[in-house]
Amino acid sequence: MPSxxxxxxxxxxETCRNPASAVSRWKRLSGRKAAGCIPIYVPEEVLHAAGMxxxxxxxNEFPPSPLGGAPPFVCSVGAGVVSAIRSxxxxxxxxxxFPSTCDTFQNAFEALFPxxxxxxxxxxxxxATGDTPxxxxxxxxxxxxxREWAGEISGREVSEGAMERSxxxxxxxxxxxxxxxxxxxxxxxxxxxxxxLTLSRAxxxxxxxxxxxxxxxALSRPNDASRNVRAKMFVTGIMATPSVMKAMxxxxxxxxxxxxxxxxxxYSGSADETGDMPLSLARRxxxxxxxxxxxxxxxxxxxxxxxxVAGSGADRLLLFRMRQCEPEAGDIPELASASRERxxxxxxxxxxxxxxxxxxxxxxxEAFVEMGE
Amino acid sequence: MKAGRLxxxxxxxxxxxxxxxxxxxxxxxxxxxAFITSGAPVEFLHAMDIVPVYPENHGAVCGVARAGGxxxxxxxxxxxxxxxxxxxxxxxxxxxxxxxxxxxxxxxxDFLLCANNICRTVVKWYEGLSRYYRVPLLLLDLPxxxxxxxxAAREYVxxxxxxxxxxxxxxxxxxxxxxxFRETVALSRKASALWQECIDANAVRPAPFTAVDQFLxxxxxxxxxxxxxxxxxxxxxxxxxxxRIRGGEGAVKRENTRxxxxxxxxxHQLRSISDxxxxxxxxxxxxxxxxxxxxxxxxxxxVMESLADAYARVWLNMGLRxxxxxxxxxxxxxxxxxxxxxxxxSCKPYSFGQAEVAARLHSGGVPCMLxxxxxxxxxxxxxxxxxTRLGAFIEQLDRRTDPGRAK
Numbered sequence: 001m002p003s004x005x006x007x008x009x010x011x012x013x014e015t016c017r018n019p020a021s022a023v024s025r026w027k028r029l030s031g032r033k034a035a036g037c038i039p040i041y042v043p044e045e046v047l048h049a050a051g052m053x054x055x056x057x058x059x060n061e062f063p064p065s066p067l068g069g070a071p072p073f074v075c076s077v078g079a080g081v082v083s084a085i086r087s088x089x090x091x092x093x094x095x096x097x098f099p100s101t102c103d104t105f106q107n108a109f110e111a112l113f114p115x116x117x118x119x120x121x122x123x124x125x126x127x128a129t130g131d132t133p134x135x136x137x138x139x140x141x142x143x144x145x146x147r148e149w150a151g152e153i154s155g156r157e158v159s160e161g162a163m164e165r166s167x168x169x170x171x172x173x174x175x176x177x178x179x180x181x182x183x184x185x186x187x188x189x190x191x192x193x194x195x196x197l198t199l200s201r202a203x204x205x206x207x208x209x210x211x212x213x214x215x216x217x218a219l220s221r222p223n224d225a226s227r228n229v230r231a232k233m234f235v236t237g238i239m240a241t242p243s244v245m246k247a248m249x250x251x252x253x254x255x256x257x258x259x260x261x262x263x264x265x266x267y268s269g270s271a272d273e274t275g276d277m278p279l280s281l282a283r284r285x286x287x288x289x290x291x292x293x294x295x296x297x298x299x300x301x302x303x304x305x306x307x308x309v310a311g312s313g314a315d316r317l318l319l320f321r322m323r324q325c326e327p328e329a330g331d332i333p334e335l336a337s338a339s340r341e342r343x344x345x346x347x348x349x350x351x352x353x354x355x356x357x358x359x360x361x362x363x364x365x366e367a368f369v370e371m372g373e
Numbered sequence: 374m375k376a377g378r379l380x381x382x383x384x385x386x387x388x389x390x391x392x393x394x395x396x397x398x399x400x401x402x403x404x405x406x407a408f409i410t411s412g413a414p415v416e417f418l419h420a421m422d423i424v425p426v427y428p429e430n431h432g433a434v435c436g437v438a439r440a441g442g443x444x445x446x447x448x449x450x451x452x453x454x455x456x457x458x459x460x461x462x463x464x465x466x467x468x469x470x471x472x473x474x475x476x477x478x479x480x481x482x483d484f485l486l487c488a489n490n491i492c493r494t495v496v497k498w499y500e501g502l503s504r505y506y507r508v509p510l511l512l513l514d515l516p517x518x519x520x521x522x523x524x525a526a527r528e529y530v531x532x533x534x535x536x537x538x539x540x541x542x543x544x545x546x547x548x549x550x551x552x553x554f555r556e557t558v559a560l561s562r563k564a565s566a567l568w569q570e571c572i573d574a575n576a577v578r579p580a581p582f583t584a585v586d587q588f589l590x591x592x593x594x595x596x597x598x599x600x601x602x603x604x605x606x607x608x609x610x611x612x613x614x615x616x617r618i619r620g621g622e623g624a625v626k627r628e629n630t631r632x633x634x635x636x637x638x639x640x641h642q643l644r645s646i647s648d649x650x651x652x653x654x655x656x657x658x659x660x661x662x663x664x665x666x667x668x669x670x671x672x673x674x675x676v677m678e679s680l681a682d683a684y685a686r687v688w689l690n691m692g693l694r695x696x697x698x699x700x701x702x703x704x705x706x707x708x709x710x711x712x713x714x715x716x717x718x719s720c721k722p723y724s725f726g727q728a729e730v731a732a733r734l735h736s737g738g739v740p741c742m743l744x745x746x747x748x749x750x751x752x753x754x755x756x757x758x759x760x761t762r763l764g765a766f767i768e769q770l771d772r773r774t775d776p777g778r779a780k
Contacts, residue, residue, distance in 0.1 A: 072745075073456065073718045074725055103493050106517050110693040111726035125516045125526070128489055128496065132514045134532040141525030158496035290396040295496050300504075324456050326721070330497030334504065348452075362686055 007159065008217035009195065012202035016238040018060045021207045023092040026053055033154055036093035037204075038081060038105050041288070042124060043172050043281045045271070046147050046209065047097075049162035050154035055093065056204035057081055058239065058262060060353040062089045075324040076353035077238065078104040082112045095153045096121040097146075100128075101293050102327055122149050129295035140283040148280060163277035171270040174207045176215040181257070181264065183219065185312050188254035189227035191218070192243035196255055200263050215307060229254040231341050231369040234309040236260065236335075237320030238328055244319030244320065247362040251369040257312025259305050260320070265291050302335050309344060316368060317344050320351045345371055379586060381610040388606055390594045390628045399424040405545050407480040408502060411595055412491035412687050413513060414534070414680055416561050419599040421541055421555040421615055426479055428498075432460030435467065436640030438475040445750045455541030459719040459750040461498045470506070484508050484544050490515040490690040492722045510539055515685045519692040526681065534681035557599035558676050561655045564671035564717070567607035568594045572667070575707055579623025580631065582612045584657035585647040586624065588638045594666045628740045629654035630770050631708055635661045635700065635730075636715040636723045641751040642759075649760060653767045659708045661688065661700060693726045697733050704739050710770045711740035713763070718747045740773070742766040 013272050015022040034053040037044065044054035059080020059361040065087035070079035086088050096119060098109035126142060127135040151158045180199060183190045190198070199218055203211040211284050230252030239262035240248075246254070258264045272279075288294060290301035310319055317339045322328060332348055337347040347368045349361055399406045407418055409425045412477075418425045435441050436459075444466030445459050451469070453462050454713035464479075471478030471670050485508060487499040496512065502511040513533050516526040538549040571590075574581055590610060597603035617623075632650070635658050639646065650657060665688035670679040688696070700712060712734060714727045729739035 017425055028385055069477065069728065070714060070729065071725060073716075079723075100517055104725060107725040108695070109519060109724060111729045123519045126521070126524075127516070127529070128493065128514045129512060132512065132529075132533055134529045137512070138516070138525050138529035141523070145523075175406075254616070293493070295500065295514075297510065297512075300500070302504075323453065323454075324721075326457060326494045327497055329454040329457050330461070330494070330501060332454065334453055 005218045005221045008214040009198065010264060012198045012206075012214050015151065015202045015205055016198050017053070020090065020092055022205055023053065023055055027092060033094040034092055035150075035153070036090060038096070038097045038101070038108070039077065040096045040101055040291075040293070041099050041285060043143060043146065044208075045163060045166040045281060046143070046158060046279075047151050047154075048169065049151040049158045049166040051156045052095075052150065052154050053207060056266075057084070057090065057093075058201075058204075058353075059084070060241070062087075064354045065089075073324055074104055074118045075322050076351075076355070077322065077325075078108055080353055082108060085117070086114060093119070095119055095246075097124055098122070099124040100126055102125055102325075104324075105280060120149075120153050120259050122146060126285060128293075129297075131287075131297050135286055136279075136282060139285055140279055143278040143282050160245065160277055163281075167271045167277060167280060168273055169208050169212075171273060172210045173215070174270055175265045176212050176219070177203065177267040180272065180352065183184075183223075185221045185256050186256070188232050188256050188313075189229045190223045193240070193253070193256075194242060195239060195249040196258075196263070197242060197245045200260075200267070201321050204266065226250050227254070228318050231316050232256045232312075232314045233265065233316050233318050234258065234312050234314035235318045235320065236305055237351070238262065238322040238325060239351065240320050241353060241356060243356055243358045243366070244349065244351065244361050247307055247358070247365045248318075250362075251366045253316075253318075254363065256314050257308055259289075259308055261291070265289060292331055302338055305335060306338055306342065309339070310342075315344070315372070317346045318368065319346070319348045320363075321348050323350055323352045374614055379590075379610070379613055381584060381590060381606070381613055382586075384609060385590055385592060388597070388602060392592070392596055393476045395424050396426040400482065405483040406480055407486050408479075408483050408499070409486045410488050410491060410495045410499070412426050412684065412689070413488035413536075414684050415596070416554070416557045416599040416680060417537055417541060418486070418530075419597075420550065420557040421545060421547055423541070423545065425577055425596060426482060428464040428479060428502075429460050430592065430596055431474070431476065431479055431751050432463040434476055435463045436751075437643065439641045439672075439719045439751050440473050441641060442752045443473050445752070446469070456718070457500070459496050459747055459753075461494065463749055464498070464502075468601060474478040481506055482508055485510045486513070487511070488513040488515055488684065490684060490687050492689060492720070494721075509544060511537070511544075512572065513537075513684075515690055517690055517692075518686060518695075520694070522686075529676050530685045533680040534623065534677050534684075547668050555676055558670055558680055560601060560604055564594060564598055564600075564603040564607055565667055567593060567604065567611055569667035570611050571607060572659060573706070574589075574611070574618060577618055578631075578708070579621070579625070579628040580656050580658045580707075581617035581622065583622060583624045583636050583647060583650075584660040584663060585638070585643050587660060587663040588640075588643060591663050591666060598701050617629040623656070625651045625656045627654045627655065628656050631656055631658045631662070632699065633657070633707065633709045633712040634715065635702055635712060635722060635727060636717045637662055637748040639715060639746045639754060640749050642754060642756075644771075645756070646759070646763075649763060650746055650767075653764070656766050658709055659703050659711075661696070661703070663690075664699070664703060666775050681724055689722050693730055696726075697730045700730065700734060701737065701739065709739075710773070711742070713766070714741060715728065715744045716743050716745045718745065718753055720748065740766075740770060741757065
């Protein structure tokens with residue numbers, strides 16, 4: 001009989017291995033609907049309050065299909081989403097939400113669905129910055145429209161009380177995830193890269209109530225002092241793949257901080273638990289931690305990443321560059337220079353979900369770990 | 374094969390040289406320089422006598438001169454990815470190696486004005502420029518419109534436009550003149566209307582000028598909207614086109630196949646593509662890219678609001694259904710036999726979705742072809758593949774229109 005901790009990791013891991021089946025199981029048991037969320041900034045609390053299961057689709061849940069047809073200049077996240085939908089995968093999803101994260105997702109909203117696919121979809125076009133006057137009013141209007149849409153789709157009115165409960169639930173989930181990150185900073189190696197990826201990714205497919213329990217169970221595991229940590233890494237970028245994480249673990253690299261879109265950027269920042277809930281969610285969006293897909297003149301991203309690197313005690317900065325991702329690619333040269341100026345070695349590693357170069361990634365990570373030892 | 378050069382081309386060259394020089398001369402003349410994106414409301418700058426400088430326009434100039442590849446490579450050596458927008462990389466390359474640019478690079482700006490209605494990439498690009506030059510960045514956030522206009526989005530954009538004069542006054546120390554602004558917008562409207570008349574002139578057979586000519590003549594409508602020079606230039610061009618039409622003179626000596634172009638041009642291959650088509654008696658009669666600059670502020674509501682509304686609905690800020698509708702309308706109006714979709718590696722918002730638009734048009738009886746390339750980086754151009762595909766497409770169209778004529 002596995003212990004609670006082992007069970008938690010096993011469950012999260014199984015969810016990541018077969019997300020569609022996890023969603024299907026939830027739907028069978030609950031009799032409710034699942035909503036597919038294109039990364040990264042869908043206000044999931046609204047869907048949760050409507051009784052739906054928000055499922056974040058990262059495009060690597062299924063192998064790419066020849067029916068995909070995404071052009072070569074589209075990133076593998078976008079191409080994966082297109083491929084899965086066009087080839088009839090993700091039948092478990094009842095409705096879709098496409099945020100205006102980047103040009104690719106914006107266009108994908110219109111380009112990818114075959115005419116016979118009549119599932120409801122909502123384009124969440126949010127302000128690209130919180131700096132502009134009127135951003136809060138505009139975001140609030142979109143939030144209200146989203147709330148109404150979610151109510152219609154689910155057949156359940158999204159009441160203020162339900163939203164309040166959902167906001168609390170999500171805040172708690174983020175808080176506990178923050179504790180995992182804190183543990184990784186304070187005790188390097190306390191969670192492996194693969195464990196971190198699993199815990200983070202599973203939370204984007206499971207109901208938050210269950211995911212919080214998994215995180216609590218993970219936190220209850222005593223630290224393993226025997227782990228040999230050769231390098232303390234801060235990782236940034238959109239996301240890392242399992243093979244890259246395994247390579248980092250094998251090389252003795254411990255993640256002590258992160259700014260991954262599939263990681264800290266998804267989980268950080270809580271919403272106010274009192275007052276008007278749509279306004280609270282709108283404010284949360286406008287106060288987000290700096291992200292390559294958003295503009296902030298108050299907290300520029302490069303400075304923020306470097307501040308986080310310093311706070312984490314990392315001795316290396318590793319950037320996972322999603323091929324064809326222009327928002328992320330634009331920051332690379334300056335981030336690299338600024339990092340090296342501070343004496344922090346920097347490595348940029350290309351990530352392509354459907355064309356991984358595992359051997360070369362492994363060699364580069366090993367060399368990066370050995371560097372300066 | 375092709376008709377003589379348009380006289381307006383000479384005036385155009387001088388006008389654009391003056392435009393580039395104005396940026397360099399600005400400081401001596403006590404004027405401010407602002408870098409601006411092609412979708413941002415330049416009327417505000419002209420109304421305040423600020424010199425607008427367009428890094429995108431510079432990218433196109435470098436592309437035409439086939440300097441794009443070298444400049445992109447310089448940026449890649451610095452760490453920019455190979456798959457990043459070539460205009461952005463050219464801009465960086467020319468900053469570290471201005472001698473490679475045919476116009477000697479660009480002058481340093483005093484501030485930046487960026488609108489994200491053409492892509493989200495420009496926001497990152499301009500953030501980098503702001504750090505590099507240590508100058509303020511004014512960002513206009515114009516939400517993408519998938520279908521119906523969202524009233525809150527309209528108000529959001531209008532509010533930003535209303536605040537812009539105050540921001541510009543703060544940055545330049547100059548007083549805002551509402552009257553001058555109105556005059557500028559009126560001139561901008563006039564220039565856009567004239568530009569539309571010019572490109573609509575191609576509805577006749579033979580077409581008096583090609584879309585390649587349009588690409589080369591669009592500099593003033595991009596950079597000088599709101600100036601008397603732009604109005605004068607397009608008035609002159611319109612007259613020249615009218616004369617050609619009166620004389621029955623076409624852009625190519627024999628016009629058989631009429632085509633539309635979607636996306637930015639392949640700047641570094643303008644002549645070769647144009648010659649290739651002319652040899653096959655084919656003519657590009659229109660382009661969605663040049664057509665996009667016919668968008669203008671309506672007479673009502675008040676000028677600030679109408680300008681905001683116009684900039685919110687530029688081509689790249691609108692959904693694919695809208696684009697499909699416009700292409701279909703253009704194809705009918707210009708009697709086009711088919712559409713060439715340039716899948717431009719550097720411009721994701723223009724290119725992602727082209728295949729779907731092409732498929733819809735095709736099912737509605739409009740023949741389409743897609744071909745890969747890059748607007749300004751000649752390293753991403755496979756000449757052989759282009760020739761083969763274009764040739765085959767024209768042959769296919771010839772068979773449709775005249776089964777006995779296929780070459």
